[in-house]
Amino acid sequence: MTKETKYTYFNRDVSWLAFNFRVLEEARSMDIAVSERIRFLSIYSSNLIEFYGVRVSEYRQAATNKQQIEDVLDPQDTLAQINHIVSEQMREVDDILYKQICPALEKQGVRLHLGEMPQDERHRQFMKSYFENAIIAYLQPLVLSRATRIFLRNDRPYFAIKMYPKNDRRNSVGHHPHYALVKLPIHNFPRFVQLPDIGDGLHHIVFLDDIIRLSIHTLFPGYNIDGVWCMKVARDADLGLLDLAGRDLVDRVKHSQASRNTGAESSFYVDSAIAPDLLRYLEGMFNFSSQEAVRVGHYLSLNQLDQFPSNLLKEEKHEERIFLRPKRMHTHSSIFDVIKERDQILHYPYQSFDYVIRFLSEASIDPNVKEIKMSLYRVCHNSAVVNSLMAAAAHNQKRVTVFVELKARFDEYNNLEVAEQLKKSGVHVIYSLPRLKVHAKMALVVREEADGRDMSYAYLSTGNFNERTAEIYTDHALFTADKEITQEVGEVFDYLEDQARLPHLKALLMSQLNMVDQLKRLIQGEIDKVGRGEEGYILLKMNGMQNHALIDLLYEASGAGVKIDLIVRGISCLVPEQPYSENISVRRIIDRYLEHGRVWVFGRGEEAKMYLTSSDWLNRNVERRIEIAFPIKDKMIRDEIIRLLEFQLMDNVKARILDKTLKGHKPERTPEEPIFRAQDMIFEELTKTNDYR
DSSP, rough: OOOOOOOBOOHHHHHHHHHHHHHHHTOOTTTTTTHHHHHHHHHHHHHHHIIIIIHHHHHHHHHHHTTTTBSSHHHHHHHHHHHHHHHHHHHHHHHHHIIHHHHHHTTEEEEEEEESOOSSHHHHHHHHHHHIIGGGGGGEEEOOOOOOOOOOOBBHHHEEEEEETTOTOOOSTTSSEEEEEEETTTTTTTTTEEOOOOSOOOEEEEEEEHHHHHHGGOOTTEEEEEEEEEEEEEEEEOOOOOOOOOHHHHHHHHOOOOOGSSSSSSEEETTTOHHHHHHHHHHHTTTTOTTTTTEEESSOOOOGGGGGGGOHHHOOOOOOOOEEGGGGGGGGSHHHHHHSSOEEEEEEETTTTTHHHHHHHHHHTTTTTEEEEESOOOOOOOOOOOHHHHHHHHHHHOOEEEOTTTTTTTTTHHHHHHHHHHHHOOOOEEEOTOOEEEEEEEEEEEEOOTSEEEEEEEEEESSSSSSSSSEEEEEEEEEOOOHHHHHHHHHHHHHOOOTTTTTSSSEEEETTTTTTHHHHHHHHHHHHHHHHOOOOEEEEEESSSSSHHHHHHHHHHHHHHEEEEEESSSOBBOOOOSSGTTEOOOEOOOOSSSEEOOEEESSGGGEEEEEEESSSSSHHHHHHHOOOEEEOOOOOHHHHHOOOOOOOHOOOEEEEEOOOOSSSSSSOOOSSSSSOHHHHHHHHHHHHHHOOO
């Protein structure tokens, strides 16, 4: 391809919506338990809530201020496209919920009443009693007028009600309707309520919403209710932290915990069946247009489907996999001796995260350990990782330095609390850098060996120091005592403490420093192979691919004849099936575990170069984050990771191959061909080769 070739790209957020639709597709999947299908509906909804709170709010602000957003010429047009796509997806949500999930639940002995009230009088009496004795005290019905000033809570469903005064003789349709709002107390009561047993062999479940619908007329005794529809607003979730650092950042996080719920409106969701006159009234009151509204079904905030009482189902639950424990990690009594002998790799969640805790716990109590350093991006509550660091500093007088990223979205306040706990224990805490997020996942332990010399041990991962997400996210983590790598990890930590101390990196790749240039060289190396008549090959796995400059390098490589396999879970702006991308295959895998690991491979066989990394190819990773990619030098580990990636390339069950329209198609399989489901194959492989239970 010549330099004049005009490359094309998918829009970042339209691509993300295609990914989230793939999540929704799993709710249709007949090869998983109905409880899992409900979970995927919940995940779809949770993803959408975050998307509107972050991305759509940026579009709305850009459109309002007539500004450009990255890679988008007209934010208003893109916003309309997004809302249209989501409205279409919401029809799919309703179809799945009503026509797929409910019949499947009924076969499992559970009747979920959707859109219709239970007919048994015992059930209706229970619902009325529950409303009168418990719920009504939490409701604040409000009759609207043009003088009404009301602040809609973020992501809180409301009922919008159309009604007529009973004493108005003209209270027929078209004559002086009144409108009202009622906020649903979804944080005060279970979203799903089990009704009494009536002896029909079924468990009957209703939404909290429908209990309120049944008795809502009692809130407005002077009116006849004409209709009740759901609505909600999503608000801007950005706290404006990017440019802050030090004390200013800490103070902003401390005082902005509530501001996420009070940000500017980013979107409005309304029941697609809402009365047109009520919709027009709400548009005027809350300053949005019908084009901006996202049309939804009968129920909102379906992220709360994770509260569904799946314990009532008769179905066999999927087998709970135990976490495998590699034999190679038990060759010595000390984990440091294991690492010193050779590099060690872990694959979460197939293998246990306990080895990270063991690494830190041993470092905490080992009298020969002098210093521990770590970067924290997201940690769970009551974290064993954090407890080990505090014990090392408070009880064992180790020098402990922890970089805590206070700008990790939705974890800002939790991370601040963690940082303050660490400081109280004597840990030296470093906070975020201005204009950058530190996303790298690293730990370093400095230990005095028997010969009196200091030796460093590093832990580098594609995922966070979070023992809970390590049970559901697929990631890779390396323990190494390699002198080159550990020295460079130490230099990166020095840089985080003092940005004047720029690291000199050869083994590690760091965004903002050498990562992009090295990627260019590695891709060019594969192009050069083709020029010499050899095979050029690139295999990249990541969560997102957006950066046009990096995508252009792949387009160029494809045009030169380099074979490229991409495994991209989420956003993928690269357009396949074009003349300049004919050698590129893009696939997405959505399964029981969230594919989260990032792996870059250049070449095949003995000469292949492999990096594991915390980085995707989104603009934010390249431009606004500190990311680390680390090489896999050990041939055995490299071969093991390649084998796991090959399973993913073979997947013909949960994989989808993307086409030029952003649609995902199942890989073709003849009836004679075996079924390949990568996550099952990976677990079986790790079980039989080098692990014990």
